[in-house]
Amino acid sequence: LKLQFLYFIVISFQKKKxxxxxxxxxxxxxxxxxxxxxPVDTPIEEVPCYMxxxxxxxxxxxxxxxxxxxxxxxxxxxxxxxxxFGKLWKVIYSPGCHIIVPWGCDxxxxxxxxxTMDTGNSTISDLNGNPVIVGAIVNYHIxxxxxxxxxxxxxxxxxxxxxxxxxxxxxxxxxxxxxxPSAPSLKGCSDEIKTELVLELRKRVRVAGVHVTVFDLSxxxxxxxxxxxxxxxxxxxxxxDARHLIVNGAVDIVGGALEGLSTKGVRVSEPxxxxxxxxxxxxxxxxxxxxxxxxxxxx
Numbered sequence: 286l287k288l289q290f291l292y293f294i295v296i297s298f299q300k301k302k303x304x305x306x307x308x309x310x311x312x313x314x315x316x317x318x319x320x321x322x323x324p325v326d327t328p329i330e331e332v333p334c335y336m337x338x339x340x341x342x343x344x345x346x347x348x349x350x351x352x353x354x355x356x357x358x359x360x361x362x363x364x365x366x367x368x369x370f371g372k373l374w375k376v377i378y379s380p381g382c383h384i385i386v387p388w389g390c391d392x393x394x395x396x397x398x399x400x401t402m403d404t405g406n407s408t409i410s411d412l413n414g415n416p417v418i419v420g421a422i423v424n425y426h427i428x429x430x431x432x433x434x435x436x437x438x439x440x441x442x443x444x445x446x447x448x449x450x451x452x453x454x455x456x457x458x459x460x461x462x463x464x465x466p467s468a469p470s471l472k473g474c475s476d477e478i479k480t481e482l483v484l485e486l487r488k489r490v491r492v493a494g495v496h497v498t499v500f501d502l503s504x505x506x507x508x509x510x511x512x513x514x515x516x517x518x519x520x521x522x523x524x525x526d527a528r529h530l531i532v533n534g535a536v537d538i539v540g541g542a543l544e545g546l547s548t549k550g551v552r553v554s555e556p557x558x559x560x561x562x563x564x565x566x567x568x569x570x571x572x573x574x575x576x577x578x579x580x581x582x583x584x
Contacts, residue, residue, distance in 0.1 A: 340369075343388035354387040359394075364430040366393040376430060395430035399498075400441065404448050406504050411471060412460045415511060419456050419471070420504035423448050423486070429494030437493045447489040448500070455482050461507070474502050535569035 344351040358381075359365045365377040368391040377383055385392075406420040425444060427433045433440045456471060459478060463470040469477045482500035490497060507515045539562045546553055553561065 340386045340389045344386045347388070351386065351388070355384045357383045357385050357392060359383060362396065362398045364395045364397060366395060366430060366434055367391075368393070373431070373435075393434055395427060395433055397427050397430065399424060399426045402441070402445055402448065403503070404445065404452060407449065407453070408508055409453050409456045411456060412458060415461055415515070416508035417456070417461055417471065418504065418506055418508055419452060419502060421448065421452050421482070422499070422501050422503045423497060424499035425490070425495050425497045427494055428496040432492065432494030440493050440495065443493055444486075444490050444495055444497075448486055451482060451485045451489065451500075455485060461505075471502070471505055474505075478502075531570055535566050538569060539565045 344355075357365060357377075359377050359379065361380045363380075365383070367374045367377065367385060370389050374390070402423045402425070404421045404423065406418050408416050409419050411417050423444070427440065437443045455478065459469055459471050461470065462472040469475040471478070479501060483497055486497045486500055506512070542565060543553065543558055543561065
């Protein structure tokens, strides 16, 4: 009788404590936009009194076993979903040890810690149709344990599959590299691409109660079948850009030399100026050492 009296006191106190402190679901973020997609959310339901009475009667009848089974531990960054006779009864977020009569109840623990996921490398065609191998890293956490448990079967697999779909969709909109430095490209991995990746994945996984924080490209290179051809193209483009730089620099040097001669009072005729410019450009733009050839004049 003393054990039964103690049992009722502990259960009553614990029920009042949980009801007043932890029967709340995480609120939505202010900046998030609610999108009506996916299944309807499962609300917390009020369990009829006769079901609680039945649970406590079973607890009294099986008191020796009940004493060892009523203890439920909730760790930090975890949520405990309590199902009572098939209904969602409560969600416990506060860490600690909670006493709940186990008869007629199912307990499901959902971790709300941040998770880092690697999508793996996949071959995707960019905007120009070139096959590139792309891999990405996704950081996310479960924001709503109720949606994560009831709306999807395997929440982490759900996020991984949708991340692969979003990656292929976004990568195909941009070229591997762009001649215009201001234009977004995969090689530059601009903030525009990162933002689009995150927003698109958030729309898809919001139904699972998941909030995505980071979606970055980790691997990016041409596919092996075109890697050699694209390497030759890059080398040719680099050579052309270097030649442009050399020629522009040589023109500036020649212009400065002629202007300096004129400033110091050295008179140079147009044919002589053309010859000086031609010789300087030949020396400055040549790849190897230039040997001067002086003509011999006969008097």
